[in-house]
Amino acid sequence: MSLRAFIEQMGKENQISHVRDQVSTKFEIPYFMKAFDKDGPILLFENVKEHNSSVITNVCGTRQRICTALGADQARLYSRLTEAWQSPRKPAVISDGACKENHEKEVNLNTIPILMHFEGDAGPYVTSGIVHAKSSDGKIENVSIHRLQVLDEKHLAIRLVPRHLFKLWNMAKETGKGLDVAISIGVHPALLLAASSRVPFGVSEFDVANVLLDNNLRLTECENVDAYAPAEAELVLEGRISAAKEVLEGPFVDITGTHDVQRKQPVVEIVHVTHRSDYVYEGLLPSGAEHKLLMGLPHEALIWESVSKVVPKVHMVNLSIGGCGWLHAVVSIEKQVDGDGKNALLAAFAAHPSVKHVVVVDSDIDVFDASDVEWALATRFQAGEDLIVLEGVRGSTLDSSANQETGLTSKMGIDATRPFTKPKGKFERAKIPVNKRVETMVRKLTNV
Ligand code: MN
Numbered sequence: 001m002s003l004r005a006f007i008e009q010m011g012k013e014n015q016i017s018h019v020r021d022q023v024s025t026k027f028e029i030p031y032f033m034k035a036f037d038k039d040g041p042i043l044l045f046e047n048v049k050e051h052n053s054s055v056i057t058n059v060c061g062t063r064q065r066i067c068t069a070l071g072a073d074q075a076r077l078y079s080r081l082t083e084a085w086q087s088p089r090k091p092a093v094i095s096d097g098a099c100k101e102n103h104e105k106e107v108n109l110n111t112i113p114i115l116m117h118f119e120g121d122a123g124p125y126v127t128s129g130i131v132h133a134k135s136s137d138g139k140i141e142n143v144s145i146h147r148l149q150v151l152d153e154k155h156l157a158i159r160l161v162p163r164h165l166f167k168l169w170n171m172a173k174e175t176g177k178g179l180d181v182a183i184s185i186g187v188h189p190a191l192l193l194a195a196s197s198r199v200p201f202g203v204s205e206f207d208v209a210n211v212l213l214d215n216n217l218r219l220t221e222c223e224n225v226d227a228y229a230p231a232e233a234e235l236v237l238e239g240r241i242s243a244a245k246e247v248l249e250g251p252f253v254d255i256t257g258t259h260d261v262q263r264k265q266p267v268v269e270i271v272h273v274t275h276r277s278d279y280v281y282e283g284l285l286p287s288g289a290e291h292k293l294l295m296g297l298p299h300e301a302l303i304w305e306s307v308s309k310v311v312p313k314v315h316m317v318n319l320s321i322g323g324c325g326w327l328h329a330v331v332s333i334e335k336q337v338d339g340d341g342k343n344a345l346l347a348a349f350a351a352h353p354s355v356k357h358v359v360v361v362d363s364d365i366d367v368f369d370a371s372d373v374e375w376a377l378a379t380r381f382q383a384g385e386d387l388i389v390l391e392g393v394r395g396s397t398l399d400s401s402a403n404q405e406t407g408l409t410s411k412m413g414i415d416a417t418r419p420f421t422k423p424k425g426k427f428e429r430a431k432i433p434v435n436k437r438v439e440t441m442v443r444k445l446t447n448v
Pocket of ligand 1 (some may be wrong): 141143144164198200201202203205
């Protein structure tokens with residue numbers, strides 16, 4: 001139940017492209033990542049300039065690979081996630097883990113192949129690290145993913161949006177202390193998905209991951225900080241988020257593919273580094289498909305769950321790649337009465353506060369096909385009746401067009417389900433009758 005085991009499985013399925021030429025962590029590896037972003041293979045960089053470790057990227061770059069990692073098909077994926085959220089289970093803690101095979105004598109972040117992604121970025125950034133921390137009484141644990149800017153050999157700036165880790169950091173600050181963290185890099189995809197899930201404060205995302213991994217997750221306690229790491233993580237940075245020290249973090253290209261604004265953010269001092277022998281560093285391209293899928297998928301499940309409470313049947317949810325996997329949702333439903341479409345819109349907005357535009361369609365529309373969704377808009381939607389506009393709502397600070405200080409934004413909901421006031425036949429796609437003979441002829445021709 002490690003990244004290593006998953007990579008091995010993917011290798012057997014021919015899903016890995018090996019890059020054996022020497023490449024640099026600065027822009028060169030990210031350029032490959034971008035070039036292979038759309039439905040691309042996993043990339044393994046075996047010869048990284050000035051580093052001994054290899055770099056693996058795009059592990060969770062397709063829906064299919066994420067489904068394989070979770071042992072669920074697309075139809076079962078949402079229920080698999082929601083079941084894990086609802087019944088989290090504590091993983092076993094072992095004293096020794098593979099992640100402790102090697103202890104670095106001295107902390108030097110420059111020896112790790114951390115990637116510099118985009119022109120204009122403030123520096124190299126760790127983008128695939130899962131951060132574990134707990135409250136001083138040990139009762140509350142949290143695991144989440146944060147972008148981490150390399151400041152020097154021993155320090156990172158951490159972007160803390162006002163959510164759970166931010167809260168734990170504030171709780172620690174009230175007692176005049178910093179917050180111990182374990183930053184684990186190179187973990188099984190289930191851990192990345194769990195860490196991206198929006199479970200309530202107090203639920204450990206490790207417990208969620210453990211359910212997704214069928215109770216096979218093992219944790220190990222860090223030796224220099226009060227935090228845990230997955231025993232089979234490739235690399236663990238043990239650190240402490242300073243109670244007082246803040247720096248200007250960024251600029252950094254985030255999920256929208258544009259530069260996020262600079263903000264004052266806390267500093268993490270790395271006190272110790274451990275790793276597996278021959279560790280592989282995991283890179284994750286900001287705004288790449290993998291970034292969008294990992295952030296988006298758990299929120300698709302949240303929307304699916306929420307809309308399921310107001311209409312009897314929700315087919316599929318897509319936080320589309322064009323919408324940054326974050327700001328645009330398309331939801332297909334089985335509508336029972338007029339008004340269901342709008343209720344579904346409101347439920348989707350409530351489930352994912354960052355979402356800006358939601359389109360609700362009937363179940364005959366493929367939410368993953370932008371052209372099909374556009375067809376629904378063209379033939380089933382009347383702006384005067386089917387459009388909802390909400391002003392001054394909390395949205396995403398990542399959206400350049402929103403007020404990035406307050407997070408306030410305008411939202412739009414589009415009900416593109418067919419109205420029940422007109423005959424169904426007016427909205428159905430016309431069919432051409434076909435017999436077996438012609439069907440076979442066409443199939444042969446399209447297979448050539
Ligand atoms: Mn949390």
